[in-house]
Amino acid sequence: MEQIESRAEIRRKRRIKRRRRRKIIKTILLLFFIILIIIIICFLFYRKKEQKPYTIGLDAGHGGTDVGAIGYIEEVELTEKTADLLEELLKKDGHFEVVRSRKNGEDMSITKRKEILLKQKPDLILSIHGNSDPTATARGFECYPSPPGRDNYDISYYFAMCIAEQMAEVGNRLRGENGVRYAYYVTDQNGNTQKAIKEVSDTMVYAQQSFGMVENINCAAVLAEQCFVTNQEDVEAFGSEKGCEISAKAYYKAICKYLNIEPISDNI
Numbered sequence: 001m002e003q004i005e006s007r008a009e010i011r012r013k014r015r016i017k018r019r020r021r022r023k024i025i026k027t028i029l030l031l032f033f034i035i036l037i038i039i040i041i042c043f044l045f046y047r048k049k050e051q052k053p054y055t056i057g058l059d060a061g062h063g064g065t066d067v068g069a070i071g072y073i074e075e076v077e078l079t080e081k082t083a084d085l086l087e088e089l090l091k092k093d094g095h096f097e098v099v100r101s102r103k104n105g106e107d108m109s110i111t112k113r114k115e116i117l118l119k120q121k122p123d124l125i126l127s128i129h130g131n132s133d134p135t136a137t138a139r140g141f142e143c144y145p146s147p148p149g150r151d152n153y154d155i156s157y158y159f160a161m162c163i164a165e166q167m168a169e170v171g172n173r174l175r176g177e178n179g180v181r182y183a184y185y186v187t188d189q190n191g192n193t194q195k196a197i198k199e200v201s202d203t204m205v206y207a208q209q210s211f212g213m214v215e216n217i218n219c220a221a222v223l224a225e226q227c228f229v230t231n232q233e234d235v236e237a238f239g240s241e242k243g244c245e246i247s248a249k250a251y252y253k254a255i256c257k258y259l260n261i262e263p264i265s266d267n268i
């Protein structure tokens with residue numbers, strides 16, 4: 001009888017042990033899943049933080065009393081209108097944060113405008129301008145990246161190529177070899193400073209300074225001459241309300257290409 005009881009006791013103890021073991025396994029599994037969920041949440045949060053938007057530095061050339069070149073329109077009308085439209089497109093996209101060098105109508109030196117942009121550590125800088133020519137016959141698009149020899153030359157050159165490509169696609173005539181050129185300020189013996197333009201194939205390093213907006217910058221920097229404000233056809237195509245819209249879309253697509261982002265179809 002005693003023996004039967006002890007067997008029953010052993011079985012009971014075994015059952016208790018098994019139950020306890022199952023309980024421990026269940027607790028371990030539950031803890032494991034909780035830790036796994038915490039790791040997944042942290043990973044997603046970290047990735048979201050990592051995918052911060054790109055910062056685009058936009059400079060609408062001239063401003064305030066400095067209206068830039070005067071032709072069928074004032075240059076500043078074109079620069080501010082295009083910068084506004086481009087800012088709108090970039091914000092709608094969602095991948096970008098836009099920093100403007102100045103408010104519309106504001107008169108500000110290039111040094112100050114550059115300082116404002118660089119403070120925000122932009123991924124690229126685009127300075128928008130309009131060209132002029134006294135004969136009123138010159139037409140087309142050209143842009144100026146930071147020239148050869150500068151630390152940001154390669155990236156600026158690539159960004160300039162992206163812009164020229166998109167401008168050609170919307171029908172703007174590319175000036176020079178392919179719409180990309182280099183500009184240098186050259187001072188002659190009499191102390192007069194003039195702008196010297198070099199074609200894109202001239203990759204020699206010159207000591208002369210280029211445009212303020214593309215010098216001493218550590219990101220891609222390009223100054224674009226959208227069209228000639230002194231040429232009626234150019235203004236109609238790329239300086240009018242519609243023209244600025246077409247140009248802003250071309251810049252938007254170029255920025256997307258430069259940063260390897262698929263442009264959103266609503267914007268193009």
Ligand SMILES: [Zn+2]
Pocket residue numbers: 061062068069075129130
């Ligand atoms: Zn200008």
